[in-house]
Amino acid sequence: MRPPNGLARAAVRFKPASFAGTFLALLMSALVVSACGILLETGLRASVPPERYAKAPVVAAADQYEYVVTGSGEDREKEATPLPDTARVDTALVAEAARAQGAATAVPDFTFPVRTADEGAGSGGRELSVPGGVITAHGWGSHAFTGTTLTTGSAPRPGEVVLDAGTARAADAAVGETVQLQTAAGQRDFRVAGVAEAGAADTAGNTGAAGALAWFADAQAPTLAGHPGKADAIAVLAKPGTDAGALAGSVDKALAGSGAQVHLGDDRGAVEEPGLGYAKQTLFGIGGSFGGIATIVAVLTAAGTVALSVSQRSREFALLRAVGATPRQIRRAVASEALLVAPLAGIIGCLPGIGLAHWWFGQLQDRGAIPEAVEVHVSGIPLLAAVGIGLLTALGAGWAAGRRPARTKPGQALTDASVERLRPGVFRTMLGIAALVGGGFLTGLSAASTGDGAAGSALGVVMCFMLAVALLGPLIARLCAGLFGLPLRGAGPAAGLAAANSRTNARRLASAITPIVLAMAFASTLVFMHTSENHAADKQLRAGVTADHVVTHPAGLPVDAVSHAARAPGVDAAVGLLNTQVLVPTGSGEFKSLQGAAAQGVTGSGAELAKVQDLDVREGSLDRLGKGRIAIDETLATSAEAGVGDRLPLYLPDGTKAGPEVVAVYGRGLGLATVTMDRASLAGHVSSGFDSTLLVRGGSEKSLTALGRVTDASGYATERNLDARLGAWTNNTMAAVLGGFAAIAAVNTLVMTVLDRRRELGTLRLVGSTRRQVLTMLRWEALLVAAVGVVLGSAIAAATLIPMMRGMTGEGPYVPPLVYGAFAAAGGGLALLAVTLPARAALRRWS
Numbered sequence: 001m002r003p004p005n006g007l008a009r010a011a012v013r014f015k016p017a018s019f020a021g022t023f024l025a026l027l028m029s030a031l032v033v034s035a036c037g038i039l040l041e042t043g044l045r046a047s048v049p050p051e052r053y054a055k056a057p058v059v060a061a062a063d064q065y066e067y068v069v070t071g072s073g074e075d076r077e078k079e080a081t082p083l084p085d086t087a088r089v090d091t092a093l094v095a096e097a098a099r100a101q102g103a104a105t106a107v108p109d110f111t112f113p114v115r116t117a118d119e120g121a122g123s124g125g126r127e128l129s130v131p132g133g134v135i136t137a138h139g140w141g142s143h144a145f146t147g148t149t150l151t152t153g154s155a156p157r158p159g160e161v162v163l164d165a166g167t168a169r170a171a172d173a174a175v176g177e178t179v180q181l182q183t184a185a186g187q188r189d190f191r192v193a194g195v196a197e198a199g200a201a202d203t204a205g206n207t208g209a210a211g212a213l214a215w216f217a218d219a220q221a222p223t224l225a226g227h228p229g230k231a232d233a234i235a236v237l238a239k240p241g242t243d244a245g246a247l248a249g250s251v252d253k254a255l256a257g258s259g260a261q262v263h264l265g266d267d268r269g270a271v272e273e274p275g276l277g278y279a280k281q282t283l284f285g286i287g288g289s290f291g292g293i294a295t296i297v298a299v300l301t302a303a304g305t306v307a308l309s310v311s312q313r314s315r316e317f318a319l320l321r322a323v324g325a326t327p328r329q330i331r332r333a334v335a336s337e338a339l340l341v342a343p344l345a346g347i348i349g350c351l352p353g354i355g356l357a358h359w360w361f362g363q364l365q366d367r368g369a370i371p372e373a374v375e376v377h378v379s380g381i382p383l384l385a386a387v388g389i390g391l392l393t394a395l396g397a398g399w400a401a402g403r404r405p406a407r408t409k410p411g412q413a414l415t416d417a418s419v420e421r422l423r424p425g426v427f428r429t430m431l432g433i434a435a436l437v438g439g440g441f442l443t444g445l446s447a448a449s450t451g452d453g454a455a456g457s458a459l460g461v462v463m464c465f466m467l468a469v470a471l472l473g474p475l476i477a478r479l480c481a482g483l484f485g486l487p488l489r490g491a492g493p494a495a496g497l498a499a500a501n502s503r504t505n506a507r508r509l510a511s512a513i514t515p516i517v518l519a520m521a522f523a524s525t526l527v528f529m530h531t532s533e534n535h536a537a538d539k540q541l542r543a544g545v546t547a548d549h550v551v552t553h554p555a556g557l558p559v560d561a562v563s564h565a566a567r568a569p570g571v572d573a574a575v576g577l578l579n580t581q582v583l584v585p586t587g588s589g590e591f592k593s594l595q596g597a598a599a600q601g602v603t604g605s606g607a608e609l610a611k612v613q614d615l616d617v618r619e620g621s622l623d624r625l626g627k628g629r630i631a632i633d634e635t636l637a638t639s640a641e642a643g644v645g646d647r648l649p650l651y652l653p654d655g656t657k658a659g660p661e662v663v664a665v666y667g668r669g670l671g672l673a674t675v676t677m678d679r680a681s682l683a684g685h686v687s688s689g690f691d692s693t694l695l696v697r698g699g700s701e702k703s704l705t706a707l708g709r710v711t712d713a714s715g716y717a718t719e720r721n722l723d724a725r726l727g728a729w730t731n732n733t734m735a736a737v738l739g740g741f742a743a744i745a746a747v748n749t750l751v752m753t754v755l756d757r758r759r760e761l762g763t764l765r766l767v768g769s770t771r772r773q774v775l776t777m778l779r780w781e782a783l784l785v786a787a788v789g790v791v792l793g794s795a796i797a798a799a800t801l802i803p804m805m806r807g808m809t810g811e812g813p814y815v816p817p818l819v820y821g822a823f824a825a826a827g828g829g830l831a832l833l834a835v836t837l838p839a840r841a842a843l844r845r846w847s
Helices: 004-014 016-045 093-098 140-146 165-171 221-225 244-254 267-272 276-312 314-322 327-366 380-407 410-417 426-447 451-471 473-485 493-504 506-544 561-566 606-612 634-639 713-727 729-756 758-766 771-809 817-846
Strands: 058-062 065-070 077-082 103-109 111-116 134-139 149-153 160-164 178-183 186-197 213-216 233-238 260-263 549-552 571-586 593-603 617-620 629-633 661-666 675-678 693-698 709-711
Touching: 016 276, 016 327, 016 380, 016 729, 058 244, 058 267, 065 593, 077 276, 077 593, 093 103, 093 233, 093 244, 103 134, 103 140, 103 244, 111 221, 134 140, 134 221, 140 213, 140 233, 160 165, 160 178, 165 186, 233 244, 244 260, 260 267, 267 276, 276 327, 276 380, 276 451, 276 506, 276 729, 327 380, 327 729, 426 451, 426 771, 451 473, 451 506, 451 771, 473 506, 473 771, 493 771, 506 713, 506 729, 506 771, 506 817, 549 713, 561 571, 561 693, 571 606, 571 634, 593 634, 606 693, 629 634, 634 661, 729 771, 729 817, 758 771, 758 817, 771 817
Parallel strands: 134 213, 160 186, 593 675, 629 661
Antiparallel strands: 058 233, 058 260, 065 077, 103 233, 111 134, 111 178, 149 186, 160 213, 178 186, 549 693, 549 709, 571 593, 571 693, 617 661, 629 675
C-alpha cells in the first residue's frame, strides 16, 4: 500500500475533478479574507503625510476624539469616537508654546470659509467674482510655515485682507481698494492690504472654489471664523539646530494641563486632515466587523465543500479500510490532501484579493470617505492569515468528515459507505440547537431595543441562524425535502424521483442549500436594511417639510438669507437651518457608547419652525425651544433614557460638553434631524457658520433665486434621498461580495454533486430513462434546492430585519419587489445552470 501522502498525491493527480471544487472554495475564501484583512490593516496603519505643516516641525492641537471608558482594572476599555467637527485650542496657548525651550516662534493657524457678497449688496465695496462663491481663508501669520509671500502691498491689519494673485486679478482688485466678503461674523467691507503668491502648503488641500484664497490678521481671524479666542492648531517653529523630538518634548511640557496634544512627523498630517479619523473608522468597520462576518462565511462554505469532497470519497476510504488501512493512515491521507490543495489555493486566491482591496479602497476614496493622501497598505500579515485560515479550515473539515470512515471497522466499512447517515452527530446537533436558541433570543432582544441597539443585535441574529443552518443542515434538508417535495409528487415521474432523491440524500441536499441560504440571508439583510431606512427617512422628510420653498447653496447660504427672505413679498415665515452632528452618550455599563445624532440649528423660534417643518411632536412643545433647551427624536429619547424635562448630556460638534433640557420629543427625526436646537448654540462649534438650508413659507420662487437653488419640498426630498442612496453604496458592495462569494460556492457545490452522480445518471439511462427525463429530474432537484435556500434565507433576513427596523424606524422593513424578485430569480437561475451544464456533459457518454 502506498504511504498516506502518496495516496493523497495519487488522488489529486488521477482524480483532479474531485478536488477542483475544494480548490475553488478555498481560493474564494482566501480572496475575501485577504481583501478584508488588507483593508483592516490599512485602517490600523492609515496616516496622512503633512502638507500644510510640512515646514512646521511641531504642531499642537486639541484631541479630535471623544472617549467612552467601560470596565475597570484588567477589563478597562477605552473606545474612541471621532468628533463630528474640529476641536480647537485657546489662542492664549500660543505664547506658552513660543516660550518652550528650542522654539523660535509659535503661530496660531486658522482655516475657515468666507463667501463673496451677494450681487447688489450695495455697501460700496467691490464684489469679488469667484466660481462657487466660496474662498478659503487663513490667518496671515501662517505664511511663516506655508511659503506664501507678498507680491505687492503689506501684511493685513484688522479690517484688511490679502488676496491671492489669481483672485485679485479676476476681480481686478488692487491694493487699497475695498472688497465685500461674508464671514461667520456677518457681511463686511475689507481693504485690500496686499496681493500674495500662495505657497505650496497653502494650495495643498485647498477646498475653495478655483483655489481662491484670502488671509486676514491673526488678531481678527478667530472672530471672522466664528470661534473667538480659538485656533485650529498652533505651529511651532524650531531654532536652528534644535531637534524636532526635543522641541516636541519641551512644547508638551509647556502646554501640560491644557488638553492640547503635541504632534510631530506624520502625526502632523492627522491635524490638517480631519477626515482621517472617520476614514480609519470606516476601514476598520469594513475590514474588522464585515471582515469577521466574511471570514466566518468563508470558513463555513469552504468547510462544507471540503466535507462534501471527503464524503463523496467515502467508498474509496471504506475500500482502504477493508484492505487493511489503519485509522491513522486514513486521517493522514485526508490531511495530506488538504496540505496539497489548501496552500496553493490560498496563495492564488490572495492575488485577486489584493486587487479587490485596491478597487474597494479606490471606490471609497472616489466617494470622499477616505482622504486622497491615504494609501493602501499591503503586507504579508493578512495574506498569511488568509492562507492559514484556508489551511486550518481544510484540515478541520477534512478531519471531521474523515472521522467516521477512519473509525469504522474494516468489515463494516463498505456497507456503511453505501448508506447515508440519517442524523448528524449528537455534539453537532446540540451545537445547532444552541445556535437556533441563541438566534431566537437575540431576535427578541432586537425587538425590545431601539436605534443602534436594535441594529447592533442584527449581526448576532444572522450569524446564529446561519450557524444553525450549517450545523443542522441534514435535518433541515430532510424536513424541507419532505415538505417541498409534496407538490412535486403530482408533477410527473421525473419530479417525483427528484423529490425522493432529495429526501434520501439529505446530506448532499444540505451541502447545496447552505450556500444559497447564506447568499440570500446576507444579501437581503444588507440591502433591505438600507432600503427600509431610506424609505422611512424619505417618507418622514416628505411629510415633515411643510415649507413652500426650500433654498440651498453648495457654499452655504448668505449670512443675511433669513432676513432677506423674510422681507420678500408674501413670505409668512423664513427659517434657516444649520445642519451638523452631535454625540450623545447612550447605554450603561459595558454597553455604554457614543451615538452620532444629526442635529439642526434653527434660526428663529419654535413657533416659526412649526410653520415650515412638522416634526410630529409626541410630547412637550417647541414653543420653549431656545438657549439651553432642545427637542429630540423619540428613538434617541429611548436610547438615552431621556424625556421632557430631563437634561440630556451631549457633545457639540467640536467636543464641547453640554447638558440642555429636553422640551419636546418628536417622531420624524430619521428624515429631518435627531436633535433640534437653536442656531446660536451650534454656530461657534462648527467650521462653517453658514446655514445649510432655508425653509420659506409663502412668497414666490423668483424673489428667492438670488440666495441659492430654490426647489419645493418634493424636490428637496428627492435630492436628500439621492444622497442617502449614495451612502448605501458600501452596504450594497458588502452584499455583493458576500452574496457573490456564497453564490459561487453554491454553484461549485452543485457542480460537484452532479459530477459525483455520473454513475447514478448512467444507471438511469441504462434502465430506460431518456436523456430528457434525466435532465428534467435534475432541474426539479435544482429548483427544489433553490426554493428551500431562498425560503430559509428570506426567513433569516425577515427575523433580522423586522425587529431591527421596528426599533430603528417604528415601521416594518421595506422590500422592493423587483429587487427581491431578482435575488430569488438569481438563486433559481444559478441552481439550474450549475446542474444542467455538467449534467449535459456527464450524459454525453451515455447517449
